[in-house]
Amino acid sequence: MKVKATASPYLLWMALFIIIPLGLVAYFSVTDRLGNFSLENYRASLAYSPVIFNSIWLAIIATVICLILAYPLAYNFSRKSANHQRTLILLIMLPMWMNFLLRTYAWMTLLENNGLINRFFGLFGLGPFEMINTSGAVVLGMVYNYLPFMILPLYSVMTKIDHSLIEAAQDLGCNSIQVLKNVIIPLSMPGVTTGVTMVFVPAVSTFVISRMLGGGSNMLIGDLIEMQFLGNAYNPNLGSALSMVLMVIILICMALTNMFEGVEEKEGMLL
Amino acid sequence: MSKWLSRSYIGLVLTFLYAPIFVLILYSFNQSKSRGHWTGFSLRWYEKLFHNDAILNAFMTTLLVAVIASVIATVLGTAAAIGIHNMRKRSRTAIMNITYLPVINPEIVMGVSLMLLFVLMGIKFGLITLILAHITFNLPYVILSVMPKLRQMDHYLFEAAMDLGCTPLQAFMKVTLPEIMPGIVTGFLMAFTFSLDDFNISYFVSGDKFQTLPILIYSMTRKRVSPEINALSAIIFIVVLLVLILVNINDVRREKELRKKEDALR
Structure with a gap:
């Protein structure tokens, strides 16, 4: 039995609350305040390209760091006993229950010029180091907030990897690097692509982390958009155009990760 | 050796995830409003929290x-x-x-x-x-x-x-x-x-x-953070922790019972 109808409420919901609102953003982006067609908003967006590129760059760094940190961790978790796995995953999810504004605020406390870390260095006569209001602090905030979003999808895929596959590869003479390259990485690829999107998207579009940890000098594209809708610079048309630019960036990222997953699937089918 | 390595790696990541939260909780017991200076233990922010309608x-x-x-x-x-x-x-x-x-x-x-x-x-x-x-x-x-x-x-x-x-x-x-x-x-x-x-x-x-x-x-x-928010996050943290531990204990107990039943059937 192949039921498809259970998807219809969802399809309706999606049309009303995702497709139509996005249509509105597209419409606003190509009109002026009076509703006449105009490309002026996109021309105005071009002036902000340094901010846009800075956003992309910081988000890429944060995503890569998350992947490097999460991958061995998720694999480690997936090879532990069921009890251990449950406890460890709970430990990873627990901080997510704290609001990210509070977690980011906690880092402000730590990174400040007279914060805890600088006072610790001060004990040895070092510093104070300029840590807050730097792009490094923004990246740290991104990694800290979004690391669980990388660990969880990776873990959920890796825990399904049959350990006998790994043993079989070892029996067939693979060393641990070959096992990693030929068995674990291909089988965990869906987790990697999900994890990368789940970290990159909120990182590239954040406006809170940059405002709290970056000070005024590390503005991101999210800050620009927020200012157009709720700030003093009120201009939904320019804000919509900037949103379209942000979406194009994300769609390119999505196309790239889909391509990766597609390659792995094809290889899987050949085997 | 590799077991020791993996354990300390897990420990490091967990420290990274939890240290800022513990600092937050610690300062919820701070007497003064300052977020950098420790002036002594106090529960006044918890008291204030329960009187803050907003x-x-x-x-x-x-x-x-x-x-x-x-x-x-x-x-x-x-x-x-x-x-x-x-x-x-x-x-x-x-x-x-x-x-x-x-x-x-x-x-x-x-x-x-x-x-x-x-x-x-x-x-x-x-x-x-x-x-x-x-x-x-x-x-x-x-x-x-x-x-x-x-x-x-x-x-x-x-x-x-x-x-x-x-x-x-x-x-x-x-x-x-x-x-x-x-x-x-x-x-x-x-x-x-x-x-x-x-x-x-x-x-x-x-x-x-x-x-x-x-x-x-x-x-x-x-504007400025009221330490009441620190107190609130401490409470949320403890509640969530307790709930998750209880769920976990319950799961483990159920699994054990299941295993006992299976053994009895054999």
Whole structure:
């Protein structure tokens, strides 16, 4: 039995609350305040390209760091006993229950010029180091907030990897690097692509982390958009155009990760 | 050696995740308002917290929105995942690509797009708009957690149950549902945490009357943070910790009982 109808409420919901609102953003982006067609908003967006590129760059760094940190961790978790796995995953999810504004605020406390870390260095006569209001602090905030979003999808895929596959590869003479390259990485690829999107998207579009940890000098594209809708610079048309630019960036990222997953699937089918 | 290495690596990551939270909790007991200086132990911020109506109201709003939105999203999303899984490849790929949209789509864009929609539809910003928005951004996460479980499931199991005389509903309840349950639970937990945590979308659709906790916290960090918020996060942390530990203990006990039963049958 192949039921498809259970998807219809969802399809309706999606049309009303995702497709139509996005249509509105597209419409606003190509009109002026009076509703006449105009490309002026996109021309105005071009002036902000340094901010846009800075956003992309910081988000890429944060995503890569998350992947490097999460991958061995998720694999480690997936090879532990069921009890251990449950406890460890709970430990990873627990901080997510704290609001990210509070977690980011906690880092402000730590990174400040007279914060805890600088006072610790001060004990040895070092510093104070300029840590807050730097792009490094923004990246740290991104990694800290979004690391669980990388660990969880990776873990959920890796825990399904049959350990006998790994043993079989070892029996067939693979060393641990070959096992990693030929068995674990291909089988965990869906987790990697999900994890990368789940970290990159909120990182590239954040406006809170940059405002709290970056000070005024590390503005991101999210800050620009927020200012157009709720700030003093009120201009939904320019804000919509900037949103379209942000979406194009994300769609390119999505196309790239889909391509990766597609390659792995094809290889899987050949085997 | 490698065991020691992996253990200390896990320890390091957990320290990274927890140290800032513990600092926050520690300073909730601080006597002075300062976030840098420790002047002595005190419970005054907890006392103040329980007399602060704005914070308590915001907390209730947050909880209400999160529960309603994540339950509806889990039911809708699981049904959707099953339906999508049963579709032919082309329509499945097309719908999954659109499902990725809200994930791919930055939260801030979703926030402003819903803001435009609600304004044009004439819906007043408040509880309803918050719940509608939260369901919308939760749905994809439920579907994305359930879909891999459906994909990894052996679909012959379902057919075998039918061959053995199950009705489709029985086969679904006895075979499919337990198989995909971990995905549903993950999806629900993610939806719930996303809802509790969400600031970026709520910020654009909440209006002034219904503040969720994150929105209230944000407005406080813009000026100065009241240590009451530290106290509140300490309480939330402890409650969540206790709930998760209890759930965990319960699961372990049930597993042990199951194993005992199996041994007795042998």
